[in-house]
Amino acid sequence: MSPEDEARIGLRERKKHETRVALSQATIRLCVQRGWDNVTVEDIAVAANVSVRTFRNYFSGKAEAIAAGHLERMLRIADSLRAQPVGEPLWDSIARAVQAQFVPQGENGAESARDQRWTEGLRLMLAEPALQGEVVKASAAADEELAKAIAERTGTDVDRDVYPKLVAAVVGAGSATAVQHCLLADPPVPLGPVLREVFGRIAAGLPNP
Template identity: 75%
Template structure:
């Protein structure tokens, strides 16, 4: 029993270190651009050694893409923590919004949160367009879908190895979230992500009726 606890603590510590390195990489790359940031600067910002960075990532692009996988892990954790009697798609929407748009409402009140920072959006769009990053993002996306499918399988009592349902739902959730984020990044004016996520999933759960 103690051994399992120790393993769990080590894995959690590794995940925290990995997430901290990814956040530091993303922050610096948004400020300066991917090619203008060094591994040494990232390690310093995360308060670890360069060797530690190399233990987790082979390059900066991989560290940036790891943020996508970490968000998927948190969404899966959030989904597992939702009330068991809550409808599945309500739980999914709440879990996604809690991680992608924390603090943003569904469009009521002040419009669902403060408008995003245009400069940050522009910097993020440029970063995601980096050729070196695109392949890493695709790999992270596959891993993210797998992790979400496991949580959906647990929630629905299905088998991720044999049933298509959890994988299908995970793929739809990933695609819907990506469309919402891309729409926000390409909008003519800053657009809060939270209300758009709600709209996307409302349309999906309604069966995508023709407007």
């Protein structure tokens, strides 16, 4: 294969990835803003500036498109972990990678009325039964990829050693616990400090409070 062919394939794959991400983001945004039952595939296609057929080429429905957003974020965490300094303590690197993907830069801890509406919409969307199975599948795929990055970082074998799989599962559980805690908190609490607490406690070995 010539360099030109490789470049064309690389560009094509990048465009497919960008379309997949755009469709997932549009689905999440519309379902949070309007409610699960008030969003159609046609609405999502219009928001993403593609055809319904294109949406169907990537996802079977809204649930799969939303769950893909979760998988995409966890894959970015795996990539970020690979880029962290090798000599840094593992859990410091993991905490930084997770924080970067879950908390927007510049978060100041305050929550506006718009943020509260978004949180409420997100809470309702995540409670949809149709979404639960897809999230479980996405989480399993995310754990697998994250375990590979952890194995590379720690010099372990993802197929023979339990350690990278265990750490990946803990990262997924810790992130999910922090998000759920913030979604249910009354009054609302910002996600950044909760994530720092969660991964600080994990790094310390989860001692008794």
